[in-house]
Amino acid sequence: MSTDRARSATEAEPAQPNTEVLRAEGLRVSYGKVQALRGLDMYVNQGEVVSLIGPNGAGKSTFANTATGFIGYEGSITYRGQEVSGVGQRELVEQGMIHCTEKRDLFGYMSVDENLRLGAYAIEDESYVEQQLEFVYDLFPRLEERVSQNARSMSGGEQQMLAIGRALMGDPDLLILDEPTIGLAPVILDDISQAFGPIQDQGVTILLTEQNVTFALKHADRMYLLENGEVVKTGTPEELRGDDYIRESYLGG
Known part of the structure; x- marks a missing residue:
């Protein structure tokens, strides 16, 4: 799947029908007159960590919300070969598409x-639960230390661990992590970073949306750079690290 250089968004990507979990083709989403996604093409194969990177407002969270059935769209987005628009949100969850949202959506008084x-x-x-x-408690020991604490009284980093942990409780096939590192201290980033290996060892495929390009480079197998709702570059971390535009615009030169 790798190439000798970072591919442009216009180059075709090979279909992987036997292992494909998620695919978007010509995906378009609008908020009124504002077009948030503009003909986006991408795919995620089983067992991969695929990251959508880009600045705030690029369309990353819009894509995550569209994939999970919360936003109407034009074009196509399929999960395990099923058009998302024809599958209910509850059914997607029951089939293993679990979305850990940017807002975390915790129950604060629980x-x-x-x-x-x-x-x-x-x-x-119940034995699986x-x-x-x-x-989850092995993955994030801080949660076990705070097992009876209300979510609203936890730090932002602890809440993010809890949100990821709750997503893992749903037996994910595809785990969508939407901006999991926003505003987190480096020590919390390390804890979340270390969780990726054990999560993948459970057979979970991960779609990661991130403004933190350095974090995404560390974990992704493949990456898509979104700007203004369009994929402008795609490639492996090795390819994108060597890309002049990525280095200058997102890695500080």
Whole structure:
């Protein structure tokens, strides 16, 4: 899947029908007269970490919300070969598309334990729920230390861990992490960074949207640079690190 250089957005990408989890083709989304996504093409294969990078307002969160069925669109976006517009949001969740939103959407007056268990609302296997709860607490020990604490009284970094943990409780096939590092201290970034390996080891495919290009470069298998709702560059981290535009615009030269 890699190439000798960062590809332009106009170059065709090969279809991967046997392993493909998510694909967008000619995806367009508008808010009134404002076009937020402009003919976006991208795909995510099973087991990958794919990152959408770009500045604030580029369309990253719009894409995440469209993929999970919250926003109407033109063109096509499919999950496991199913057009998202024809699948209900609840059904997408039950099929394993779990969205950890930029806003986190925690229940502030509920405890850490209650928030996590709510993430498993569609799981009937109680033994799995307990097993996954143990996995989340191993992944983020701070959550276990604060198991009875209300979410609203936690720090921003702890809330982000809780939001990711709750998403993991839903037995994700595709985990969409929307801007998980915004405003976080470096020590929290390290904790979240270290979680990627164990999450992938569970067989989870990850779509990561990020303004923090350095963080995305560290974890992604492939990356798409969005600007003004369009993919302007795509490639592997190695390719994009060597791209003059990426270095000058997003990595400080």
